[in-house]
Amino acid sequence: MAVIEVRGLRKAYGGRTVVDGVDFAVEEGEIFGILGPNGAGKTTTVECVEGLRVPDSGTVRVAGLDPVADHDRVTRLLGAQLQESELQAKLTVQEALELYSAFYRKPTDWRRLALRLGLTDSLGTRFGKLSGGQKQRLFIALALVGDPRVVVLDELTTGLDPRSRRDTWQLIEEVRDSGVTVLLVTHFMEEAQRLCDRVAVIDKGRVVALDTPVGVIGRAASSTVISFTPSSPLDERELAELPGVASVVASVVASGQEGADRRLVINGTDETVTAVLSLLARHRITAGRLRVVDATLDEAFLDLTAQEA
C-alpha cells in the first residue's frame, strides 16, 4: 500500500517553476530515495509532503491525508528530521528528547529510543558539544519520538566522516526494520545504492527515473564499462557502431618496449561486451588487461541528469 502519493506536483517561486509535474508513490515499509543535483527541487518536493509548503497544483497524500488541509494529523504520522540550526546549543540531549516528546499526544518512550540509537551516554551532553555523528543520532531520535509511520530524512549524512556515515546507514536500516517507512533525500549515490529499495531521480523539477537502484543503473545509456589494451590497432569507429555502445574513449597509457599502448574504454550494455569480444576475435586481436565492470549509480545519475543539459 502506498503511504505517500505525489501526483502532478508543481511549485514555482516568483514565476520560476522548480517542481514541474512530479509523480511518485512510496510503499509502506520502503526506504525510498530522492536523488538529484543541487537545485533540482528535492527539498521543495519533500517539504510539500511534510505540509511545510503549499503546492501550486497536483496532489500530495500521506496515508490518504492532505498534508496542508490535515496538517495536525499528518504531523502525528510523519516524523521529520530537524535542521541543525533549529536546536539550541545549550540544550542537553535529554532536554531535547523530553521537549520534543511533549509535542506529541502519544510519544514513544524516549529512554528506549536513546538506548536504541546509542545516545544513553550522551544524555547530559549539550547539543553544541556533540560530534557530527551524535548530532545525527539525535536528529533521528527526534524524528522518531512521535512514533511516526513515515520519517523524512533530508541530507542526513552530509558532513559526516565515512565511519559515522556507515553507522547512520545502519541506524536507518534499523528504523525501516522496525516498520517505519523512510523517505530519504540524498546526494550520495553510494548511500542510495546501499540503502534504498527504490529511488526517484529528479532533475530540473522532473522525475527522470523511478526504479530500484539497479534498475536505474540499467536504464542509463551505459550500464557496463569495458576497458582493454588491444594487441594491435583497432578502428574506434568500428567499436562505436557496435550494439549498445554509448561512448568509446582511447587514451595513451604507459609506453612499453614497442611504444605507447592505447587503452580503450567503452561504455555500453551487456550486449556490447559480447559484440566487442566477437569483433576482437574476428580481427584476431587480443585484449590486454581486459576489465568489465558494472556502472555505478553515480555514472547512471550523471548520464540521466546530463541528458537534458
Ligand SMILES: Nc1ncnc2c1ncn2[C@@H]1O[C@H](COP(=O)(O)OP(=O)(O)OP(=O)(O)O)[C@@H](O)[C@H]1O
Ligand atoms: N523559498 C524559496 N524562494 C525562492 N526560491 C527558492 C525557495 N526555496 C528554494 N528555492 C529555489 O528553488 C530551487 C529548488 O530548490 P530545492 O531546495 O527544492 O532544491 P534541492 O534539489 O533540494 O537542492 P539542494 O540539493 O541544493 O538542496 C532552487 O533553485 C532554489 O534556489
